[in-house]
Amino acid sequence: MTYKNEQNTNILYKGNKIDPNRVSDPEVMPLYLSTAHNVADLDDLQNTYDRKGYAYTRSHNANRDGIAELMTYLEQSENSVITNTGMSAISTTLLALLTSGDHVVADKTLYGESIDFLKTLSKYGILVDFVDITNLDEVALVINANTRILYTETVSNPMMTVANIKAIADLAHSHQSYLIVDNTFMTPVLFHALTDGADVVINSLTKFANGHGDVTLGSISAKAEIIEKIYNLQVLLGTTGDPFDSWLAMLISQ
Numbered sequence: 001m002t003y004k005n006e007q008n009t010n011i012l013y014k015g016n017k018i019d020p021n022r023v024s025d026p027e028v029m030p031l032y033l034s035t036a037h038n039v040a041d042l043d044d045l046q047n048t049y050d051r052k053g054y055a056y057t058r059s060h061n062a063n064r065d066g067i068a069e070l071m072t073y074l075e076q077s078e079n080s081v082i083t084n085t086g087m088s089a090i091s092t093t094l095l096a097l098l099t100s101g102d103h104v105v106a107d108k109t110l111y112g113e114s115i116d117f118l119k120t121l122s123k124y125g126i127l128v129d130f131v132d133i134t135n136l137d138e139v140a141l142v143i144n145a146n147t148r149i150l151y152t153e154t155v156s157n158p159m160m161t162v163a164n165i166k167a168i169a170d171l172a173h174s175h176q177s178y179l180i181v182d183n184t185f186m187t188p189v190l191f192h193a194l195t196d197g198a199d200v201v202i203n204s205l206t207k208f209a210n211g212h213g214d215v216t217l218g219s220i221s222a223k224a225e226i227i228e229k230i231y232n233l234q235v236l237l238g239t240t241g242d243p244f245d246s247w248l249a250m251l252i253s254q
């Protein structure tokens with residue numbers, strides 16, 4: 001669309017682009033709300049997808065990539081994805097990494113809706129045992145040959161249970177399982193779960209990480225190969241984070 005002033009000359013926009021002669025390097029990251037980006041033809045579209053460029057917002061968005069890079073830096077991980085809520089970070093991760101017949105060991109004082117989601121996994125043939133995660137003997141007792149994931153919060157909501165991440169990570173790895181940690185209450189400012197041996201760290205950015213009470217957003221940080229697996233399902237589930245929320249959350253770094 002071209003906007004004209006009273007003299008019928010173009011103002012500000014040419015087509016749908018800002019006049020390049022009037023743009024300099026913005027100090028704060030611009031907000032990219034456009035659902036789709038123009039491509040020349042089908043080859044151009046394929047190339048855009050291949051280089052993880054911006055063609056369609058559910059797949060890639062510059063603001064979402066910005067906050068993902070920030071979370072990767074803060075969590076000292078290889079890569080991250082941003083989800084539309086903390087709960088979708090949890091559900092997307094578990095659905096991507098588990099398969100029917102698998103077993104999960106989770107702390108019994110987790111955030112209530114995390115417990116409720118874990119319970120729904122029985123519909124897909126995934127069984128979950130809830131334990132006192134601070135009691136390593138109890139954790140070890142329920143681990144079996146099908147255990148794939150140990151799941152805890154660093155400091156649980158609302159009981160404030162403090163998990164020994166290093167010890168639980170050792171236990172998980174000695175049984176060929178992943179340790180997934182929800183770091184929402186600590187944030188990467190206070191605790192680095194990956195450095196202590198966790199395989200995946202999840203944050204509800206809705207809470208302290210965003211800090212100004214105006215977004216729902218989640219993050220998942222891990223090694224690149226784990227994030228690729230999660231991203232591939234995330235795009236199908238449609239749990240990618242909203243550009244405006246991503247932009248608002250970026251304000252913590254700008």
Ligand SMILES: Cc1ncc(COP(=O)(O)O)c(C=O)c1O
Nearest residue numbers: 085086087111157184204206217
């Ligand atoms: C520890 C923890 N994890 C996950 C969530 C879910 O986050 P969201 O509300 O962004 O879906 C919450 C919400 O309170 C939480 O406290």
